[in-house]
Amino acid sequence: MxxxxxxxxxxxxxxxxxxxxxxxxxxxxxxxxxxxxxxxxxxxxxxxxxxxxxxxxxxxxxxxxxxxxxxxxxxxxxxxxxxxxxxxxxxxxxxxxxxxxxxxxxxxxxxxxxxxxxxxxxxxxxxxxxxxxxxxxxxxxxxxxxxxxxxxxxxxxxxxxxxxxxxxQASANIFRMINNADLTFAPVQDEQGREVELTHGRYLKFMESRDRRVRRDAFISLYGSYRRLQNTLAATLGASVKKDVFYARVRKHPSALKASLFADNVSKEVYDNLISMVRGSLEPFYRYMRLRKKLLGLDELHMYDIYNPVVQDVDWKILYPEGVNMVREGLAPLGDAYVETMVQGINGGWVDVYENKGKTSGAYSWGPYGTHPYVLLNYQDNLNNVFTLAHEMGHAMHTYYSFETQPYVYAHYKIFTAEVASTVNESLLMQYLLQTVKDRDKKIYLLNHYLEQFRGTVYRQTMFAEFEKIIHERVEAGEALTPELLCRIYHGLNVDYYGPEMVVDSEVDMEWARIPHFYTAFYVYKYATGFSAATALTRRITEEGGSAVARYIEFLHKGGSDYPLNLLKSAGVDMTIPQPVQECLDVFARLVAELEDLAL
CATH class of the missing domain: 1.20.140.70 (Oligopeptidase f, N-terminal domain)
Known part of the structure; x- marks a missing residue:
C-alpha cells in the first residue's frame, strides 16, 4: 500500500x-x-x-x-x-x-x-x-x-x-455520492507511526495489519464517520426500501422479496432455505471463530480481528503482475482458449487497476454490448486483491462469451448466474495455490483465506440477506427504519451469526450504512447461492476434466437465454434442492478441521 x-x-x-x-x-x-x-x-x-x-x-x-x-x-x-x-x-x-x-x-x-x-x-x-x-x-x-x-x-x-x-433511484444516487465523494475518514497511524489517509480501498489493508492497534484505529475511524451521518444514511436506506415496497405493491406482488425473486423465476423457498440451512450450520463457524481466537493468542476476539491472517510471520506481498500470473496459472483447468483470451484482455485495456483520488471504491465488471468487458479494481498488493482480480475476470469472461454468442436480447445474464462464473474462478485459483504452495505457514495462510471466502460469501452474505428480509418486512408492516432500529437489528444478527467467542463491538452496528448492495434489494443472497453452485461446478471441473469444462463454457455462452436455475441445471447443478448449499457448508467444516490439524 x-x-x-x-x-x-x-x-x-x-x-x-x-x-x-x-x-x-x-x-x-x-x-x-x-x-x-x-x-x-x-x-x-x-x-x-x-x-x-x-x-x-x-x-x-x-x-x-x-x-x-x-x-x-x-x-x-x-x-x-x-x-x-x-x-x-x-x-x-x-x-x-x-x-x-x-x-x-x-x-x-x-x-x-x-x-x-x-x-x-x-x-x-x-x-x-x-x-x-x-x-x-x-x-x-x-x-x-x-x-x-x-x-x-x-x-x-x-x-x-x-x-x-x-x-x-435518488436514494441510491445520494448514497453513492455520500459514500464515494463526500465521506472522509480520520487518518490512521500505520505500523511505523506515520499518518496515512484512510480510504475505502485502504481500509481492508489496515484490517489485515498484524498490529492490532492499527486495526482497531481504522475500525473506529471508519465507523465513526458513518455514525456521524447515521440519520441521513438511515433515511436514505429507508427511502430505498420504501421504493422496493412501492414497486412490489404496485405490481401486485405479495412482498418486496417475492417481487425480487419473481424476476429470476426463483421461489421464496430457495431464499428461506438458504437462511435456515446456514443458521443450522453455525457451529462449524463458531468453531472457526474459536480457532481464530486461539491462533491469534487473544483473550477476546473483536470484530476488527477477523480479517488479519492467523499466521503472524507470513508477509505475502503480491505485486499486480505477479497476481496476474497467479490467476493465469490457477485458471488453466478451464482450457487454453479461456486463459489466452483472459490474459489478452488484462493486457489490452480491459482493467483499471489502481486507486486514485475520487475513484469509485471496490471492484466490478461491466461493459456495453458490442464492446469488450471492463473491470474496475482498486488493487492493493495482497492475496485478497489477487482473488478479486480472478473474481472480476470471471464476470468479464462470462460477458465476453455471452456477447460473442448471444444477440442483444439474451446477452445480459442474471446476477444469480453471474456470481457462479466469478466464484468458479476464485475456487480454481484457491485449489491451484493449495496444491502448489509448499510452505506450511503460507498454506495455513491460504486455508485461512479460503475460510474467509466462506465467511464473507456464504455466512456474511446470508446474514445480509436476512437483514434485508427483516427491514423490508418491517417497512411492509408500517414501521420506520430509524438508526436505532437498524443498529439493533444488525447487532443482533452479528451476535447470532458470529457466536459466543465474538465481542460484537458497537461500531459494527453501523455497518449497514456502508453496504452499497442494500440499494439493490435482495441481491446479496445470490453470492451465497452462487458460491454453493460454484463449489459443485469446481469439483466437477477438477474431477471430470474436459466434459465438465465443455458444459461450463457452454453455460457461459448461453448468457440470459433461459431462466438462471435452468441454465445451472444444464451446467450440472440443481439449485432447487438443498444439496449444493449443504455440500458447500460441509466443505467449510472440513477446511476448519484441516486448519486445526495443520496449525495447532
Missing amino acids: SKGNLPTRREIDDQFKWRLEDIYPGDEAWEQDYRKALDLAARVESFKGKLGTSARTLLEAFQLQEQLEAVNEKIYTYARMRRDEDNTNPVYQALTDRSESLSAQVQAAVSFYVPEILAVPDETIKQFLQEEPGLGLYRFVLEELVRQKPHILSAEEEQIIARAEEVT
Missing part, C-alpha cells in the same frame, strides 16, 4: 488504466449517440397501438427496441465509467446525469410494449410466430411476458412507472 495521499488520475500510468476509448473515441462521439438515441426514442412512438396488427410490425418493433436499448446502454455505461474514474469530475457528473435522464426517457418510450403485447390474444401471437420466422428469436421473450402478465399494468400506468424511475 502506498503511503500518504492518493495519486490523482493523471498520476496513474496509462498501462494500468482501462481503455474506454474502445467504447467512444471521445465525448463528441458520445454526444452523437445521445442525439441518435433521442431520434430512435421518437421513432418508437410510431408503433404505439400497432403491435398486434401484424407479425412484421411486431418484429420491426422488437428490432427498434433492441437498437434503442443497445445505444442507450452504451451511452449510460460510458458516462458512468468515466465518472467512476473520478467522482469529483464535473464533466462526467453531468454526462451521467444526462444519461440517467435519457434512460428514463427510453424506458418511458418503450413502456407501452409489454401491456400492448399482452393485450394481443395468445392465438394471434402463435400465428405471428408461424408467419414470421424472425420472431422465433423472441419466443422466450414472449413466453416470459405471459408469465409476467399478472404483474403488468396498463400502458398509461407503465409509462408513469417508467418516468418515475429517475426519481426512485
Whole structure:
C-alpha cells in the first residue's frame, strides 16, 4: 500500500488504466449517440397501438427496441465509467446525469410494449410466430411476458412507472455520492507511526495489519464517520426500501422479496432455505471463530480481528503482475482458449487497476454490448486483491462469451448466474495455490483465506440477506427504519451469526450504512447461492476434466437465454434442492478441521 495521499488520475500510468476509448473515441462521439438515441426514442412512438396488427410490425418493433436499448446502454455505461474514474469530475457528473435522464426517457418510450403485447390474444401471437420466422428469436421473450402478465399494468400506468424511475433511484444516487465523494475518514497511524489517509480501498489493508492497534484505529475511524451521518444514511436506506415496497405493491406482488425473486423465476423457498440451512450450520463457524481466537493468542476476539491472517510471520506481498500470473496459472483447468483470451484482455485495456483520488471504491465488471468487458479494481498488493482480480475476470469472461454468442436480447445474464462464473474462478485459483504452495505457514495462510471466502460469501452474505428480509418486512408492516432500529437489528444478527467467542463491538452496528448492495434489494443472497453452485461446478471441473469444462463454457455462452436455475441445471447443478448449499457448508467444516490439524 502506498503511503500518504492518493495519486490523482493523471498520476496513474496509462498501462494500468482501462481503455474506454474502445467504447467512444471521445465525448463528441458520445454526444452523437445521445442525439441518435433521442431520434430512435421518437421513432418508437410510431408503433404505439400497432403491435398486434401484424407479425412484421411486431418484429420491426422488437428490432427498434433492441437498437434503442443497445445505444442507450452504451451511452449510460460510458458516462458512468468515466465518472467512476473520478467522482469529483464535473464533466462526467453531468454526462451521467444526462444519461440517467435519457434512460428514463427510453424506458418511458418503450413502456407501452409489454401491456400492448399482452393485450394481443395468445392465438394471434402463435400465428405471428408461424408467419414470421424472425420472431422465433423472441419466443422466450414472449413466453416470459405471459408469465409476467399478472404483474403488468396498463400502458398509461407503465409509462408513469417508467418516468418515475429517475426519481426512485435518488436514494441510491445520494448514497453513492455520500459514500464515494463526500465521506472522509480520520487518518490512521500505520505500523511505523506515520499518518496515512484512510480510504475505502485502504481500509481492508489496515484490517489485515498484524498490529492490532492499527486495526482497531481504522475500525473506529471508519465507523465513526458513518455514525456521524447515521440519520441521513438511515433515511436514505429507508427511502430505498420504501421504493422496493412501492414497486412490489404496485405490481401486485405479495412482498418486496417475492417481487425480487419473481424476476429470476426463483421461489421464496430457495431464499428461506438458504437462511435456515446456514443458521443450522453455525457451529462449524463458531468453531472457526474459536480457532481464530486461539491462533491469534487473544483473550477476546473483536470484530476488527477477523480479517488479519492467523499466521503472524507470513508477509505475502503480491505485486499486480505477479497476481496476474497467479490467476493465469490457477485458471488453466478451464482450457487454453479461456486463459489466452483472459490474459489478452488484462493486457489490452480491459482493467483499471489502481486507486486514485475520487475513484469509485471496490471492484466490478461491466461493459456495453458490442464492446469488450471492463473491470474496475482498486488493487492493493495482497492475496485478497489477487482473488478479486480472478473474481472480476470471471464476470468479464462470462460477458465476453455471452456477447460473442448471444444477440442483444439474451446477452445480459442474471446476477444469480453471474456470481457462479466469478466464484468458479476464485475456487480454481484457491485449489491451484493449495496444491502448489509448499510452505506450511503460507498454506495455513491460504486455508485461512479460503475460510474467509466462506465467511464473507456464504455466512456474511446470508446474514445480509436476512437483514434485508427483516427491514423490508418491517417497512411492509408500517414501521420506520430509524438508526436505532437498524443498529439493533444488525447487532443482533452479528451476535447470532458470529457466536459466543465474538465481542460484537458497537461500531459494527453501523455497518449497514456502508453496504452499497442494500440499494439493490435482495441481491446479496445470490453470492451465497452462487458460491454453493460454484463449489459443485469446481469439483466437477477438477474431477471430470474436459466434459465438465465443455458444459461450463457452454453455460457461459448461453448468457440470459433461459431462466438462471435452468441454465445451472444444464451446467450440472440443481439449485432447487438443498444439496449444493449443504455440500458447500460441509466443505467449510472440513477446511476448519484441516486448519486445526495443520496449525495447532
